Amino acid sequence: MTTQLAQSIARRSSLRRANTRRSIIGWGFVAPFAIVFLALLVAPLLFALYLSLFQTQLIGGTKFVLFGNYLKAFTDSNFLDGVWFVLRFSVVLIPLQMAVSLGVALVLDMVTTRFARFARLMIFLPYAIPAVIGALMWGFLYSKSFGPMAELFGMFGLAGPDLLSRDLIFFGLLNIVTWQWAGYYMIILYAALQGIDPTLYEAARIDGANQWQMMVRIKIPLVAPALVLILVFALIGTLQFFNEPQILRYLAAGSISADFTPNMYAYQQAFALANYNYGSAISFALGAVVFIFVYLFMFITRKRGSFLS
């Protein structure tokens, strides 16, 4: 009896020792990343939060203002105009991008010719292009001095639209971002479609379903988690819009102001005006807003999505 007990205690404590060892080893694998995470994500965010609570004036030096910078931001029409722009942009861009990428993915899932495989690769290719170069290439195409717009529209006796002008820059940017990202989203959706169990199609065919019904009833519902993922990526990307408008500022002189998007405004405040406190406040507010938006969205869609569950 006692030996049994002693044995079982010994076994349990050796088990516990093994567990502690395993726990330490587990942390060992995670630790290098955790250090980078603390140093390059947590520390800058906390530091930005700290800086954002101060204001620096030419006269009077730095003083603690608590949420003064945030109150200023949310009454600052330059900042609010930028926020309004990225919101409008997201509302148009995201459905457009999802429709294009889903449509192409569905077509490529159906058509399996060599040409379709080639098209799939080429449509994905813009993803490999830096946003700077993508914006520049389209900027050239839009440009009156080098672009083919006047030439192409001239064939039909029309004047080419100036997508760099103040009125149309919204669509100019819309086109660039769609071109850049639709292929990547298409590949994600295409792979999700390819992962669908083919016996489902067989069963549906036996039940007399046509291609359209299979698409609406089987394919689209089954790739819903991938659609949610894409929506999240697109939302995070659009709210922090920076590269494309920053690059097109020069080619589209006068159409894009230095405070066109919240991120550009933060950049301008920090680097052109050396107003680090206010720049930090805008960065932090932007990060927080994106985080809350996306988190809420994930929470609402969590039953269908797989990312947070």
Added chain:
Amino acid sequence: MTAPALRTPRRSRLKPRYILLQILLGFLLVYFLIPFWWIIVNGSKDAAGLFGGGSALWFADTINYVSNLGELFTYQDGIYVRWLANSAMYAIVGGLGATVLAVAAGYGFAKYKFAGRRLSFAILLGSVMVPTTALVIPTFILFSQFGLTNTIWAVILPTLLNPFGVYLMHVYARDAVPDELLDAGRVDGAGELRIFFQVAIPMLRPAIVTVLLLSVVSSWNNYFLPLAMLSDNRLYPVTVGIGQWQGLASANNSGGASLWSIIILGSLVSVIPLVIAFLGLQRYWQGGLTIGSLK
């Protein structure tokens, strides 16, 4: 005998639709490739060809690739070559580092139970939703405290942070590496590190290639971070360098004319490495990109 007879009319009914779909794909292809075509054609032109009023979508009378390349590689003492080398260095060092960290952490999260695992994983998932550019200005200010701005580390260190890569590795390791196999290794007396290197790593290879490729691409394509961090143009990656040339050329209409042909060819040259990498490695990333989207 009846089955094929039934199938034939259906197939012939489907075929025309597929032809229409393929024509549609053809139009899409033109749209997605037209910027590449423009840049290939116009990279061959000199200033006269660019501004001379010829077709923007076709070659000029003279093909100037060679002389334009010569100008591109010698302009400002050949700084473009330096930018390319910088881009490659930032992308490879940062991308490799990010991948190593992500593989270890993803495997640790997936295969070990340790105190604080659930909480730290939840924080990791939350951090995927923090926009990276929101970190640029705070990181710049933090780095300036340590004199790290305007050094290569200012670009490389932030690149190491790739929470999404950790998430991808975690999902992949959880599903692709069976616990039984790891336990079998332990029973045979292999250490945890040896199990990681000899059992887990080979099974994780597709995910490793994907995370590596995604990190290298995002680092190569990065613009905001190096733009904010670097003031010495000899440290620029090619994205920031071309952006700067473009600003110069736009601001300066008269002297800019010859600069434009360098910028256009420079853009073309800078995308070639990544296009080759993607086309060459498609076997690997096509499977890997789905990791996050499938359960």
